[in-house]
Amino acid sequence: MPSQTPNQLDDTALLAAYAKGMPEAARILTERLMPKLYAQAYHRLQNAADAEDIAQEAMLRLWKIAPNWQSGRAKLSTWLYQVVANLCKDRGRKPPMTALEQAPEPIDPRLAVDARLQDERRASALYKALDQLPSRQAQALRMRHLDELSNPEIAAIMALSIEAVESLLARGRRQLKTCLEAEISALGYRDEKI
Amino acid sequence: MKKFEDQNHEDLEAFFLSAQRALPAPSDQLRDRVLQNAQALMARQGAEKSDSNGSDIGFLGGLSDFWSGLGGLKGWASLVVIAGLSFQFGGVAPEVEAQIYDMISGQNERVFEGSDPFEDLYLAYLEG
Numbered sequence: 507m508p509s510q511t512p513n514q515l516d517d518t519a520l521l522a523a524y525a526k527g528m529p530e531a532a533r534i535l536t537e538r539l540m541p542k543l544y545a546q547a548y549h550r551l552q553n554a555a556d557a558e559d560i561a562q563e564a565m566l567r568l569w570k571i572a573p574n575w576q577s578g579r580a581k582l583s584t585w586l587y588q589v590v591a592n593l594c595k596d597r598g599r600k601p602p603m604t605a606l607e608q609a610p611e612p613i614d615p616r617l618a619v620d621a622r623l624q625d626e627r628r629a630s631a632l633y634k635a636l637d638q639l640p641s642r643q644a645q646a647l648r649m650r651h652l653d654e655l656s657n658p659e660i661a662a663i664m665a666l667s668i669e670a671v672e673s674l675l676a677r678g679r680r681q682l683k684t685c686l687e688a689e690i691s692a693l694g695y696r697d698e699k700i
Numbered sequence: 701m702k703k704f705e706d707q708n709h710e711d712l713e714a715f716f717l718s719a720q721r722a723l724p725a726p727s728d729q730l731r732d733r734v735l736q737n738a739q740a741l742m743a744r745q746g747a748e749k750s751d752s753n754g755s756d757i758g759f760l761g762g763l764s765d766f767w768s769g770l771g772g773l774k775g776w777a778s779l780v781v782i783a784g785l786s787f788q789f790g791g792v793a794p795e796v797e798a799q800i801y802d803m804i805s806g807q808n809e810r811v812f813e814g815s816d817p818f819e820d821l822y823l824a825y826l827e828g
Contacts, residue, residue: 540730548723562737
């Protein structure tokens with residue numbers, strides 16, 4: 507079997523390498539996982555400082571569990587997803603740490619100001635609409651369309667069958683569209699077609 | 701971004717896409733903090749592992765720890781040298797030192813001053 511470079515290793519193998527004292531494994535895992543954890547937290551809390559805290563805490567828990575991680579136990583990304591979800595739930599009960607004005611610049615500085623403003627308005631409307639949905643529907647929609655998880659991954663996290671996830675998503679989209687109807691008219695979407 | 705299976709929801713897709721684009725970038729400090737945590741924990745877990753290896757094997761582990769505590773081979777060598785020098789330069793009680801000196805030099809019959817009952821007789825013999 508040809509030898510693999512560290513970048514080719516899967517998350518579990520990298521975690522085992524970290525536990526054995528390989529700093530390079532920590533670097534690769536950080537680059538691979540941390541942005542996803544941060545995005546997941548941000549889409550729930552809409553606060554960059556809180557999202558950073560949660561991403562850092564989740565990664566810290568990952569380093570702590572590394573020596574005892576059992577590869578057959580669960581998928582690493584699924585475990586981390588649940589860690590972030592729980593941390594967001596806890597943080598959601600506390601007041602936000604920083605004002606919105608202190609949030610860092612958006613990811614793409616080339617976006618024109620008006621386009622950026624439109625994105626922010628749509629994002630804000632979307633988050634509000636998601637908050638109005640039944641929590642299971644909102645959870646499934648966030649996972650599918652913001653966190654970009656596959657239906658089988660969502661099924662594993664929510665302990666549902668894939669068919670149940672599809673049904674949940676279909677109902678969620680219908681309801682979300684109803685909640686967003688006014689904003690769809692006001693903010694438009696035609697210019698965003700892919 | 702994954703496409704919606706139901707193309708009637710392209711308007712929703714635009715909203716999700718906007719939310720993705722409006723996501724602020726995480727700071728560079730976050731990456732640094734995460735890596736610092738990783739390194740600190742790696743060092744701590746490494747230290748704990750070596751500690752537990754020492755105690756897990758009972759007496760041998762204790763011996764090993766003791767040996768390491770003394771500085772290994774270098775420590776033992778220093779200890780032996782110090783003991784030898786102490787021996788040589790009066791690190792022990794004078795009487796014991798003298799006895800040991802006699803033993804080493806073969807003067808087992810060395811006579812101590814004031815302890816020989818025939819001393820006067822012997823001196824008279826010498827003086828004729």
